[in-house]
Amino acid sequence: MYSRNCCTLPLVSLLSLLSLLLFTVALPAAEEIIKTTADHTKFDELQQTFNSGPEVTQACLSCHTEASKQIHKTKHWLWKFTHPDTGEELGKQTIVNNFCGAIETNYARCTSCHIGYGWKDNSFDFSSETNVDCLVCHDTTGTYKKFPTGAGHPPYVDKPFPPKSKKIWKAPDLSQVAQRVGKTSRKTCGACHFYGGGGDGIKHGDLDSSMTNPNQTLDVHMGTDGLDFTCSTCHQKEGHDVSGSRYITQAKDEHGIDVPGRDDNIRSTCESCHGDKPHPVTVNNKLNDHTNKIACTTCHIPTYARGGRPTKTWWDWSTAGRMSNDGKHIKTKDAQGYVNYVTKKGSFEWGENLVPEYAWYSGNIRYKQLDEKIDPNGVVAINTFEGSYDDPDARIWPFKVMRGKQPFDKGNNTLVTTHLFGKDSDAYWKSFDWNRAIKAAMDAGNADYSGEYGFIETTYHWPLAHMVSPKEETLGCESCHAKEGRLGNLSGFYMPGRDNYYWVDLFGWLAVLGTVGGISLHGLGRLFSKANRR
């Protein structure tokens, strides 16, 4: 009995160890299966050869009957946002930016990032359900890519891009893609949002292709070695309407942690998971105190564009159009190998690991409208926003500020749209004639153009919310509480360590020096008089 026990025990433990090992190995696979209840490879509707995107959508809609109607209401589809306070029509459809200007007359190029098919001109049918592109968001194969000049369509045959180059864009196998749809991912959202402004990382600074599979150091939430969040972990809402738009940012979420049934169910603010007092209380509770005036991102995004991809910081269109002596297009690169001049687009500057700029921000961004007057001698702020120290809804936010020079109407003192892309000779990228390019775009949008253009410097603020660093790399107090701190340009409030009153300090130090001087003289006098008395 005794001896048998001593032999079976190791055997039992070995077996249990083995089964444990087997179990842990089997676990991920089992999870994979239970994540969804539908296997799209088994759907009859998808067992067919699709010739175009809209055909796939047709099949999707046969089960997901309301999907397109939901998409139709969103900014992803309309590229339009009516500001509830001002009634201004914002959104990509109307806004002039300082990247490629505006989408008017450039549709087929710009709408390669539209969540639809075929928006190639003003006649696009926004009520068409089959023109909604389901795959661009729900592809899991990584093979589905909209063609850069395809007005939202993927290539249906293998095609080179740039045209005549050796880079081939492969046509996706649409039925393969359709049978393997799934949830959105960093890759699908990133297919557009990482490439805004015409290429990787150009626009946002906190969103670029390094965020497809970031590590925790780059983004503590999305890091694949950590929480592995997808975009929709935070940017979620019901009915395909994604929360977290920039047009009305929730600069301060006083709901704190969102509880179902109680709160606004918007998960795209930091507070909706972390609450508004997220820091452990130490001797000082200053970090929690700061949440009323400082956005989380201000300290927790110490630098942006730090995933190894640069972001564009300067874009000067006024230098565009130069050709080499033999009439060829020019392309030059800077010391780091980043393109800093191309004939079609002018001069660029890039930056990595950039320190944000900071501003009071209540969430209300105002955009310069096309017909709004501008100061031809100043720097035009394409977007401005409300907020100040005294505004209880405002907090200090970090921004990437995109700067550049772009054409404007010298006669009317307004911004202009420009017809860049197209096969016609009015297109700037064909004729390199700004006057024609501006006239064509302005005419198409029924906007007034005086016929005289110049170039004006502009700024465009992009609030930063991604590339949140691990807490070890968060900014410390002295990043701002210092004479030359990060918030040096913000005014209207007293900040310890940065501010002092000149007269208080002057008289204070004079008083201290005065007493030291006084007692020194007094002491010396005593020494002398004592020596004299002897």
Added chain:
Amino acid sequence: MSQIYYFSLFERFWHWSQAILIFGMLITGFEIHGTYQLLGYEQAINLHTIMAWVLIGLWLLALFWHTTTGEWRQYLPSDADTMLSMVKYYLVGIFLGAPHPFHRKRVEKHNPMQRMAYLILTMVISPIIWLSGILYLFYQYWPLIGMSGTSLGLVAAVHTIGAFAILSFIPIHLYLTLTTSEEPFGYLIEMIVGHERKRG
């Protein structure tokens, strides 16, 4: 055996702990003020806050001790004439080798100028610093006490003025206590052991 204990154990403890705390508060305080960088801002804030609470505790303890022992009378202002003769002594007599106008007794251990200086220090400057400091510390909660319109800069300025007052007090205090005793460093020794060092 006829030694007079001018300073009880509590007073000596009070004096030296207060001295250490005030130096600590000044060092950390001027770092927070932005005058220099030494410990790092957060560290300075933490130490400043801890020391502030200890100092306030100590102040309350001293207040209690002085009221219960009756020693608070040591800090009542003297009459104008005695005060004036003291000022005259420091301005003129001390250079001429004139005798000290004040005769120290156990119930009157401080000279008129000391009495006045310490009274102002503990009853005016310290409360100004502590009250403004507490407001500074609980800046976040000003709206709850109807202070939302007050500028932090004003409170900070008052606090800083108090700090400069203390900083100006220290050299005078050190000079007078270290150089005016009959025995070299007599007052310093007294503040350590509690009584005068009797000759012979």
